[in-house]
Amino acid sequence: MTAAPLPEHGYGLPHDVSVDGFRVDELIHFTLAAITVIFVVVAASLIWSFVKHRSGPALYSHGTRGSIGLVVGAVALVLVGVDGNLFIHTLGDMHQYFWNFKSAEAAQGAVLIEVNAHQWSWDARYPGADGRFGTPDDVITTDDIRIPVGVPVVVQLASTDVIHSLYLPNLRVKQDAVPGTITRITFQAKIPGEYEIACAQHCGPNHYKMRAVLTVLAPDAFRNWLADAGEDARRAYDPEDKEAHWGWEWRRFEP
Ligand SMILES: [Cu+2]
Known part of the structure; x- marks a missing residue:
């Protein structure tokens, strides 16, 4: 697991690394x-x-x-x-x-990620080489979301316990993860680096532990990482491990 990104220096808003x-x-x-x-x-x-009116008594009127x-x-x-x-x-x-999920999902090279929030971490799921969620080559990470620079990313969010909120301050986006439903968020990074992921809903005593790292990689580095992680995932896949199979079929955006 990568170290947490260093805090930013100076005043003002966090460094903006997003297109919008x-x-x-x-x-x-x-x-x-x-x-x-x-x-x-x-x-x-x-x-x-x-x-x-410094001298004299105060007068009241209806104007x-x-x-x-x-x-x-x-x-x-x-x-x-x-x-x-x-x-x-x-x-x-x-x-x-x-909220333009339609064009984000349709964009060339768009990256789709499912995130399962729970007390006290973020599990992320990538569809792997077959492009489908919930299959043995899915790449699963914890508190470690990696994305490529320069393409739209669409995240579908679930929660298994209480309301959490995925907050990416450097990308100026935030979305609640609500038990019983799937929410979504889209963004596009333009500067590689490591950025903070925070939970923006107070979700219990260890809320502060839901600090994670968003790593924005060059397109090649992202492709290589995903390919390697996909290989590992295939080897580590355990059909009996029900808890690891929390993925869902991607919900295509319908306006
Ligand atoms: Cu939380």
Whole structure:
């Protein structure tokens, strides 16, 4: 098992190594800019009114036409200009990129992985040379997910006990693993390296142990690793070991 990736240095968001992560970062930065502007405006008007009305008693009223109009206008501006903007861009990004499983699965060389989350680790399953899940050449790993750079990866997620959440901070994606159903997630890495996998749902006392490693490999290195691991898997296959046969038939995406 590989060592855990080193923590990142400096400030700000984790280093983005994904093709579409910048879309998330843009929304975060826009939100940060908007709340900074709103904070400055609110703080300045508070200070202004403190200074202007520093002498004399406080007066309460239900507002004048002008002041009510100002408040309603400001609220509308924030709702439309900030929340509306975030809402529209989020919907578009989800539809076109983050939830576009159809084109991710259809892409040349796309890698499909099944992940079984349980207290306290992530079991990953690759279909092996035959391209089918649940067969003797399936490659199974624990807390060690390897993917190639430059192609879409689609993960189908299950949980056998409680709700977990597969979180890949460097790829700006996160998805719950929910008992009784299969969820999915897609992403594409653009920079090889070792990155952190975390569980983003507090799933019990040893939740912190669900820290694992995502290794992004060059395409050749990934192919070689998968071929070798497939050979080992075939040799180690035990038809009697029911616990090892948790794979399921891949659920093709139907919109
Ligand atoms: Cu967990």
